[in-house]
Amino acid sequence: MPSSVQIVLIGAPGSGKGTQARLLSQHYGIPQISTGELLRQAVQNRLPLGLEAQAAMDQGLLVSDTIVMGIIRDRLAQPDTRSGFLLDGFPRNLEQAQALAKLLETLDRPLTVTILFRVDSEYLIQRLSGRLTCPQCGAVYNRYTSPPRFDDQCDNCGTLLRHRSDDNEETIINRLRVYEAQTEPLISFYQSLGLLAEINADGAIPAIFRQIRRAINEHRHRTARPQKGGAPGRRAKAPPVARSGRRTPTAGKSSPRNSPASKKTSRKSKKTRPR
Ligand code: ADP
Ligand code: ZN
Numbered sequence: 001m002p003s004s005v006q007i008v009l010i011g012a013p014g015s016g017k018g019t020q021a022r023l024l025s026q027h028y029g030i031p032q033i034s035t036g037e038l039l040r041q042a043v044q045n046r047l048p049l050g051l052e053a054q055a056a057m058d059q060g061l062l063v064s065d066t067i068v069m070g071i072i073r074d075r076l077a078q079p080d081t082r083s084g085f086l087l088d089g090f091p092r093n094l095e096q097a098q099a100l101a102k103l104l105e106t107l108d109r110p111l112t113v114t115i116l117f118r119v120d121s122e123y124l125i126q127r128l129s130g131r132l133t134c135p136q137c138g139a140v141y142n143r144y145t146s147p148p149r150f151d152d153q154c155d156n157c158g159t160l161l162r163h164r165s166d167d168n169e170e171t172i173i174n175r176l177r178v179y180e181a182q183t184e185p186l187i188s189f190y191q192s193l194g195l196l197a198e199i200n201a202d203g204a205i206p207a208i209f210r211q212i213r214r215a216i217n218e219h220r221h222r223t224a225r226p227q228k229g230g231a232p233g234r235r236a237k238a239p240p241v242a243r244s245g246r247r248t249p250t251a252g253k254s255s256p257r258n259s260p261a262s263k264k265t266s267r268k269s270k271k272t273r274p275r
Contacts, residue, residue, distance in 0.1 A: 004084040005030060005220060006109055008091070008100075010186055011117025013175045014124040014131070016201050016208065020117075021088040022138055023209050028216075030084040035092075038071050039063060040164075057166055060174030062182060065095050073103060084112075093182040097189055113219035114190040115212055117201035121176070128172045132161040195219070 005028055009017045018034065025032035039057060042050030049070070053063040062068075072090060075081070091097040104110060130143035132152065136159035141148045148154060152161045166175070190196040197215035201208050 004082070004109065005086075005112045005216060006084055006104065007086045007112055007216065008114040008190075009086065009088050009117065010114060010183065010190075011201060012119060012121065012124055012179045012183075013172065014128040015117040015119045016205070017088050017117055018138075019140055019205060020115075020201075020209060020212060021086055023205075024086055024212065024216075027213070028084060028086075030086055031078075031080050032086050032088055033072070033075050033081075033090070034088040035063075035068055035071060035090040036088075038075065039068075042071075058171065060166060060171040060178060062092055062178060065093070065099065068092075068096060069099050069103075072100070076103065076107065076109075091186060092178075094185055094189060097186050111195055113197050113216055114186075114195045115215060116187060116190075116196055116198045118198055119201045124176060125169065125172055128167050128175075129169055131167050132163055134159050135162050 007024065007030075009021055011017045021032045021034065024030075039050065039053050043054050043057070044050070049067050053067055056063045068090065072087075076085065087100075091100050101111075126144060127142060130145065132141040132143060132148070133139070134141075134154040134157065137154060137157045139154055139156050141155075141161060148161060153159070154161055166172075187196065197212075197219065199208060199211045199215065
């Protein structure tokens with residue numbers, strides 16, 4: 001079994017990628033590389049590229065491929081990526097996916113698997129417009145479905161929670177459109193490479209986490225023992241993962257808080273354990 005894992009997460013804004021990315025990063029001991037987060041940091045630190053990116057981000061449009069590829073190239077050159085990495089929010093269009101493939105080839109680090117988060121889009125706007133995140137520990141809350149115990153304060157660390165400026169209805173609608181038009185084509189791109197694993201992301205956080213780990217293990221195994229005649233990782237049959245379309249009215253509501261640190265808190269500790 002190869003010792004490193006290289007994972008890409010694809011899903012609409014609000015599909016829960018960030019939550020699962022934190023859990024996976026902890027579980028596999030690999031860094032979570034979120035281009036959205038790196039761009040927000042660049043904006044906050046008033047870096048030139050941040051200033052250039054901000055207008056696109058505020059409108060819910062994609063930041064230029066040049067900026068994003070620069071960020072990714074620098075980040076993947078860091079030594080902490082040696083045991084693998086998890087890309088969250090990147091690639092987001094075909095150009096980025098192709099550039100990534102080239103980059104990983106020169107680095108000799110093939111992708112292990114691309115995880116696709118299937119969700120019922122009906123709930124995305126509510127999930128996003130109510131979203132609150134902790135800038136300190138990364139915990140995510142929702143004003144409507146999973147509020148913090150005390151007003152706008154993190155349950156884990158007490159830090160004042162942040163509402164992202166691009167989590168307003170108008171920008172959210174643009175982000176969802178951009179996802180459909182530019183990011184969804186990546187599904188067939190990765191499918192044709194035998195790298196896609198679909199996950200039903202409408203359920204509870206631990207159940208989704210389990211599905212993802214299963215998919216990763218299955219693909220790791222495959223990369224380790226390439227079948228003769230086929231590219232490593234090529235699958236004969238789609239995996240037996242549930243499709244979206246099913247309604248789960250309690251999705252989000254029933255989901256336990258999703259910070260890894262919340263394992264330590266008493267109340268929901270059993271539910272939130274990512275195993
Ligand atoms: P979400 O997935 O919840 O929409 P992210 O935090 O991933 O949010 O991204 C926020 C914004 O950052 C995007 O709307 C976009 O403007 C920009 N961005 C993030 N990643 C990329 C990328 N790979 N390519 C272009 N723009 C990006
Ligand atoms: Zn916190």
